[in-house]
Amino acid sequence: MDLLVDLFNDYTLRTVALGAALLGISSGALGGFALLRRQSLLGDAISHAALPGIALAFLLTGSKSPLVLVLGAGVVGWFGSVLIAALTRRTPITYDTSLGILLSVFFGFGLVLLTFIQRMPNANQAGLDSFLFGQAAALMQRDIMVIVGIGSVVLLITVLFWKEFKLISFDPDVAQTLGFPVRALEHLLTALLVAAIVIGLQTVGVVLMSAMIIAPAAAARQWTDRLGVMIVLAAIIGAVSGVGGAVSSSLVPNLPTGPIIVVVASIIVLISLLFALRRGFVFRKVREWKSGRALRVDAVLVDLYTLASQHETAGYPHSERVLNVMSTMSGTARRTLKLLETLELARPIDAERWALTSEGEERARRVIDRQFGGRS
Amino acid sequence: MTSSDQNGQDWAVDVRDLTVAYREKPVLWDVDLQVPDGVLMAIVGPNGAGKTTLIKAILELVPSAAGSVLIHGQTYQKDRSRIAYVPQRGSVDWDFPTNVLDVVTMGMYGSLGWFRRPGSKERERALKALAEVGMESFADRQISQLSGGQQQRVFLARALVQDADVFLMDEPFQGVDATTERAIVDLLRSLRKRGKTVIVVHHDLQTVPEYFDQVLLLNVRRIAAGPVEEVFTEDNLRATYGGRVAFVSAVLARRDD
Numbered sequence: 020m021d022l023l024v025d026l027f028n029d030y031t032l033r034t035v036a037l038g039a040a041l042l043g044i045s046s047g048a049l050g051g052f053a054l055l056r057r058q059s060l061l062g063d064a065i066s067h068a069a070l071p072g073i074a075l076a077f078l079l080t081g082s083k084s085p086l087v088l089v090l091g092a093g094v095v096g097w098f099g100s101v102l103i104a105a106l107t108r109r110t111p112i113t114y115d116t117s118l119g120i121l122l123s124v125f126f127g128f129g130l131v132l133l134t135f136i137q138r139m140p141n142a143n144q145a146g147l148d149s150f151l152f153g154q155a156a157a158l159m160q161r162d163i164m165v166i167v168g169i170g171s172v173v174l175l176i177t178v179l180f181w182k183e184f185k186l187i188s189f190d191p192d193v194a195q196t197l198g199f200p201v202r203a204l205e206h207l208l209t210a211l212l213v214a215a216i217v218i219g220l221q222t223v224g225v226v227l228m229s230a231m232i233i234a235p236a237a238a239a240r241q242w243t244d245r246l247g248v249m250i251v252l253a254a255i256i257g258a259v260s261g262v263g264g265a266v267s268s269s270l271v272p273n274l275p276t277g278p279i280i281v282v283v284a285s286i287i288v289l290i291s292l293l294f295a296l297r298r299g300f301v302f303r304k305v306r307e308w309k310s311g312r313a314l315r316v317d318a319v320l321v322d323l324y325t326l327a328s329q330h331e332t333a334g335y336p337h338s339e340r341v342l343n344v345m346s347t348m349s350g351t352a353r354r355t356l357k358l359l360e361t362l363e364l365a366r367p368i369d370a371e372r373w374a375l376t377s378e379g380e381e382r383a384r385r386v387i388d389r390q391f392g393g394r395s
Numbered sequence: 396m397t398s399s400d401q402n403g404q405d406w407a408v409d410v411r412d413l414t415v416a417y418r419e420k421p422v423l424w425d426v427d428l429q430v431p432d433g434v435l436m437a438i439v440g441p442n443g444a445g446k447t448t449l450i451k452a453i454l455e456l457v458p459s460a461a462g463s464v465l466i467h468g469q470t471y472q473k474d475r476s477r478i479a480y481v482p483q484r485g486s487v488d489w490d491f492p493t494n495v496l497d498v499v500t501m502g503m504y505g506s507l508g509w510f511r512r513p514g515s516k517e518r519e520r521a522l523k524a525l526a527e528v529g530m531e532s533f534a535d536r537q538i539s540q541l542s543g544g545q546q547q548r549v550f551l552a553r554a555l556v557q558d559a560d561v562f563l564m565d566e567p568f569q570g571v572d573a574t575t576e577r578a579i580v581d582l583l584r585s586l587r588k589r590g591k592t593v594i595v596v597h598h599d600l601q602t603v604p605e606y607f608d609q610v611l612l613l614n615v616r617r618i619a620a621g622p623v624e625e626v627f628t629e630d631n632l633r634a635t636y637g638g639r640v641a642f643v644s645a646v647l648a649r650r651d652d
Contacts, residue, residue, distance in 0.1 A: 055491060179510060186504050190487050193553070196454050196480040197505030244537045246492045 039265035047257025062232030068099030070129025153224030241295035413462035544575030
């Protein structure tokens with residue numbers, strides 16, 4: 020409760036939360052498209068590639084103004100994504116390999132530059148290394164302004180080009196035959212991804228920023244089969260993770276923001292993977308078990324019916340052992356027979372023998388109709 | 396241009412000297428193809444013959460090294476809306492979060508133009524196209540829950556809403572159930588009745604004479620093209636499929652039954 024009160028009263032905290040929410044929303048939404056286009060790891064490469072951009076921007080201008088640093092990160096991050104596309108298209112190197120090469124080369128170069136900057140004699144450089152793991156507590160109003168400004172533009176463009184982005188994500192070839200400039204739209208989508216990433220770097224850090232791209236989208240995909248719902252959900256999950264991480268790290272001294280955000284997002288992903296209604300692991304298992312059970316019930320019912328049909332009444336009792344032998348699907352028939360009893364489809368005659376109830380007879384006939392097209 | 400143009404013949408699709416190469420290896424070599432209006436044409440040939448590449452080159456989805464393509468006497472860039480493309484079923488991710496109606500509606504995105512969202516008029520047209528392929532009751536179905544044949548029919552419906560004159564279909568019969576095969580054949584005939592031209596990459600040689608008016612036999616080069624009864628001969632098939640002579644004879648034997 021205290022936290023909520025703080026959130027509304029404390030100006031700094033409110034600013035941080037607002038910034039984290041907006042960067043979560045834009046990275047969640049753009050991450051959704053990246054996930055569907057099988058480009059989740061592109062976010063990882065871009066965020067790592069942005070590090071030398073930050074360092075170069077500082078070296079060239081001597082300024083730590085957020086707009087300058089974000090611009091540097093954006094330009095170099097974008098350059099990185101162009102290089103990946105070119106490597107994949109023009110050389111025999113595959114997509115995953117070019118991602119890996121680019122990520123490590125750029126990140127390594129960025130670390131070298133950062134070390135170099137650290138050794139420089141002037142004191143102005145302090146704080147640049149917080150771009151590695153993110154430091155929400157250091158966010159100032161001008162940082163938030165940059166996040167809000169760029170984040171809003173990113174979201175606005177995404178809404179404007181919604182139908183086009185959906186089309187090129189699902190079927191780029193047909194998009195081109197319909198007259199859309201697919202290559203340009205793909206570049207635009209990548210540019211938006213770069214923008215969504217670079218505004219998060221100061222808060223989340225280059226090392227873990229990719230989690231803000233991948234995790235909300237992966238979690239959201241579990242809950243819905245509608246693109247619109249998925250993107251909105253990814254944005255909300257992004258905002259929740261962002262705010263959760265940023266606020267807790269502002270409250271606890273020396274708690275880095277990025278890792279906390281990732282922990283929050285990972286918990287949401289885990290819950291989604293396990294418990295989502297249609298795609299979640301748990302409910303899928305339950306459904307499998309249920310349909311397996313239904314098959315077993317039907318199998319034993321049909322067996323009982325077949326046996327009984329050799330006698331004058333369908334209710335003629337038969338031994339459990341015969342049923343065990345008859346059907347491979349019924350496995351051990353006892354458990355299924357017990358279930359049949361609770362469902363009032365069969366009843367035990369004595370310790371050994373079982374017979375169909377009239378309801379069981381009815382259902383057995385329906386099953387046979389369904390399976391053999393009414394030929395029996 | 397050659398003399399056929401001076402006859403006043405306005406081909407639905409007119410391909411001249413089309414050559415496509417991947418990393419210096421020619422996939423299509425100097426292909427000529429003239430398709431008249433209102434015919435159903437099959438493209439047949441062995442794997443790697445360039446059937447899919449030919450369709451994609453006509454649509455400029457792959458760059459061609461040489462040659463020209465005219466659709467009703469015009470270049471493709473001038474009016475893309477006259478061609479509808481039905482790609483192979485496996486070319487998209489069927490786990491994409493969308494439903495059948497939405498995929499069919501995508502066929503109208505081009506005519507809607509930038510920024511405009513589809514409305515009730517588009518919805519009606521999409522439902523009509525779905526009815527034409529016998530899928531109207533699947534409109535709200537999530538696409539991951541479709542069988543292969545149903546996926547194919549959704550793709551056909553998406554092409555139908557484009558109101559095109561020329562249809563290019565890449566293996567629509569590949570791995571579909573009997574219901575879908577019937578539905579596609581009916582659709583092809585109905586398109587022909589409406590004067591549309593349909594070019595289909597086809598694998599099943601046996602059904603070529605039954606389903607199609609014209610055939611292109613392709614193996615990197617054009618082996619033969621024209622009316623089925625004239626060019627779908629043993630010699631041409633042998634030339635197309637090379638050494639697999641036994642296979643070719645079997646096809647023709649069954650055809651003559």
